[in-house]
Amino acid sequence: MGVGPDGHTASLFPDYPAVEEIERWVVGVPQAHVEPFVPRVTLTLPALNSCREMLFEVAGSEKRVILTRLLDGENLPANRARAAGETIWLVDKAALPENFRGG
Secondary structure, eight states, X not given: OOOOTTSOBTTBOTXXXXXXXXXXXXXXXXXXXXXXXXXXXXXXXXXHTTSSEXXXXXXXXXXXXXXXXXXXXXXXXXXXXXXXXXXXXXXOGGGSOTTOOOO
């Protein structure tokens, strides 16, 4: 999984109806919030959250701001996507907040 600059993952954008879908596993997203600005199809949180393992990769200094917001627990789609089993975050040093002291 990845994390967009607004905290989206898959094509589940903050404040879009698709992120609140609880019955369907796949939905259409008529317009994306980031490039490319094209219609998309995405898995929903119930589908994502049913997986046994989930792996996020976050790299680059341009991701530092959004990663800070996620680590602060902000209610963003990337924070709501969690495996039924283990969710693993692979983060490079450039994306980590300067004051990060995690383990």
